[in-house]
Amino acid sequence: MVSDIRAAIIPVTPFQQNCTLVWSESTKRGAVVDPGGDLDRIRAAIAQNGVTVEKILLTHGHIDHAGAATALKNELLVPIEGPHEADRFLLDHLAETARGYGLADALPVTPDRWLKEGDQVSVGDIVLDVLHCPGHSPGSVVFVAKDQWFALMGDVLFNGSVGRSDLPGGDGALLIRSIKDKVLPLGDDVAFICGHGPASTIGHERETNPFLQG
Ligand SMILES: [Zn+2]
């Protein structure tokens, strides 16, 4: 079934992370992707769009993406799905990480479901395919709504750049391989929202992204 997917970007944390509310317009059911912080803004976006949130989805375990996930879960009583279990070491230590960055208090996250390559996640009538794309973090995943030509990229690929690979567990060569082997084959017409900065399409990045040439 083709769902009518909608997305609203909610910039959160001092890192200006693109927390995203994604939903299907016909059912008004949706998910919050990467609630890193600033719960008041996330609450406002949920109310403004009249969405019933069924799930919290995490692309990876970094503080700017996952810092408020447990608080939001406790408030909405919905499950957290993702990322891949290889990011457990990040999610276990979110409280210390928040203190280290001088951020608002964060709680550690224990996902209700770890995701792996080939899994599917349902949100209302939206079906998201899971790609495991390590390199920025070991457990990074990308969510793809194939029938909507839409993806939630996390910090794997950006408009004009790629995720950094100098953080614990990062691997620059592996990141480029993840992008070339799994993300680019999604097709040029796939549009995506990424963890930071403006949205883009796979085709635009394939043609112009300096990290993907050669
Ligand atoms: Zn990150």
Ligand SMILES: [Zn+2]
């Ligand atoms: Zn980030």
